[in-house]
Amino acid sequence: MSSEQLFLGLDVGRTIRCALVRGDGQILCQQRVVAEVSDPQIFIDQLIETSNKMRSKGEVAAVGVGWAGLVDYETHRLEAMPNLVDASSFNLRSEMQSALGLPVIFDNDANAAAYAEWLCGAARGYKDVFYVTMGTGIGAGIIMGGKLQRGCRGFAGEFGHFKIDLDGLECACGSAGCLETIASGPNIVRRVREQLFSDPAFSISKLAADMESTLQCERVVEAAKEEDELALSVLRETGRVLGMALASVINLLNIEIVVLGGGVMAASELLLNSIREEARKRTMSPSFDCCRIVAASLELEAGMIGAAMLARDALQNGCA
Ligand SMILES: [Zn+2]
Known part of the structure; x- marks a missing residue:
């Protein structure tokens, strides 16, 4: 070619x-x-x-x-x-x-x-890759044995609809308790709002002023970088939930590298640290030890x- x-x-x-x-x-x-x-x-x-x-x-x-x-x-x-x-x-x-x-x-x-991250981005040179994109929704792509795996009809990789909460919120997919209902961009914003309304300690948050306008996930990430306690706590929790879900993937597939991309990953190191920590706790050590968890490079x-x-x-x- x-x-x-x-x-x-x-x-x-x-x-x-x-x-x-x-x-x-x-x-x-x-x-x-x-x-x-x-x-x-x-x-x-x-x-x-x-x-x-x-x-x-x-x-x-x-x-x-x-x-x-x-x-x-x-x-x-x-x-x-x-x-x-x-x-x-x-x-x-x-x-x-x-x-x-x-x-x-x-x-x-x-x-x-x-596929792009594998061909020319953060997963280049690896054979067993789990790529996650986190934005309005959460999706994933699986590369195993150096080949994109789509399942029997093409529907594999719906990581956003991993069930993580037995009594969780309804999801756009028609089910409930999905990872996406907690960790997608809009749901990060929803959780910030809920905490602001339920915990008076957070009224000093920089995000309180944004409540009247349309608060976006980007603003939450920005506030976390400015050390805002509410933003930090919501993103840390988001990382823990993602780490827990990724632990199941790592245990299941024994992959070499997890690559995390999408708009929510603008919080890069903040999220990565809590994702890695939680995934480490919840993955069988031999599987965790041979798996890297990194940020995507092609954005x-x-x-x-x-x-x-x-x-x-x-x-x-x-x-x-
Ligand atoms: Zn769902």
Whole structure:
């Protein structure tokens, strides 16, 4: 495969990120737009328009889309997108292919990001990798034996829906007690709010002033970096919950490296320390001792690079 060939990589969630990517994973140019989620058709048109604008910048061979929901790897049907629009009644792949006149592949967004971190990021050179992305939702990609593992239909890696609380909150997936109901960005904010209202000791928190406006997870991370006790305590607890869930993964899969990415990881060392500590306590020592837990290195570009590289590989293998 020539590194001269170009691919489009899209990372589709509440923000649509689109990049023109070389065959070796280097991004040439990129853009982002806020997804229009009020109507599936408008959303689809927006995806096509964004792709068309970017493809005009080079000779594109194929398009890869990392999708924030379940993708049926056999039928290419988009089964669920709990945090965004319901596009399940559309054949989005064929709509995009005919509109763009290019091969288009879809994969789960966390699979795409995992693939990028493995090819050219923090997991490069490892064979058994568990990649977690933490943002509005929590997703994961599994690489075992140097191969992306999707399960029998493509639905593997739904780490955000690990059940961690028997009597926990309802989740967007239709179940309850999922990891995501505690550790996703919006749920970190929810827990900050609850603590502010229930514990008067936290009224001095820098975050108290933000309660009237729309508090975002980024602000919680920022406050933690400024040593705000409430933000620190919520993030420490978040790390403990993530560490506990990761301990199960490490015990189950005996992986070499856990790579943590996504917007919530802006809290990097703060979270990593409590994640590592809790995972160490709850993992069988031989499994923990041979597993590194690190921050992702490609940040928000991972999804686009991975989607583009999955399109490259599909084209190469005649599957696109
Ligand atoms: Zn769930």
